[in-house]
């Protein structure tokens with residue numbers, strides 16, 4: 001049994017949908033796939049993508065990203081949408097809470113971002129006005145999304161009796177984002193993640209942590225934790241970075257080295 005990782009499938013996009021459909025229907029039938037958020041904002045696209053993947057893997061794990069929590073007119077708010085997505089996963093048999101897979105524990109961590117990677121005022125926030133989440137996410141009064149999602153994780157922040165692989169959509173630490181001077185979107189670190197995600201994954205003694213969201217892929221070990229981002233990204237981003245137009249799965253267990 002091998003555990004693979006991917007994020008940011010964005011299958012609203014036809015090319016991305018085709019890449020998912022092209023994954024072998026025979027090669028991974030004994031394997032597990034971790035999907036670290038951003039399939040789509042549309043429930044029907046999320047469901048059809050999960051169905052496509054379920055026919056190709058033995059077991060799927062999923063956490064919603066920010067795109068999943070965008071609401072249309074008939075949705076009341078982003079927390080209700082989050083709950084609908086968890087109910088969909090439950091109906092499809094897709095794990096959104098910790099489960100042991102053979103000799104490892106897989107621990108999904110719900111999360112959001114807080115902009116706590118830099119002291120206030122130390123980073124350019126002038127590009128944030130057009131940030132889509134500020135327009136398409138709706139939060140109930142008194143709800144701070146990061147605190148809300150981290151509190152949902154709380155019962156699962158405990159000791160585990162086997163190695164732990166954790167995953168979140170958002171970034172757990174600043175070192176995983178390139179410095180602002182090389183970023184196209186200078187304000188990205190403010191809407192990327194939080195040190196509080198890092199605190200939770202350290203508390204459960206995670207060996208490997210998968211994340212997504214920035215679409216800047218990484219495979220980097222920091223203080224004995226291997227951090228992986230393997231985002232499929234948008235076709236224009238794959239072209240921009242000169243990568244071939246294919247979907248690669250990153251193996252996170254067993255560790256290949």
Ligand SMILES: [Fe+2]
Pocket residue numbers: 008010038213214215
């Ligand atoms: Fe994304």
Ligand SMILES: [Fe+2]
Pocket residue numbers: 038065066067169212213214
């Ligand atoms: Fe995202």
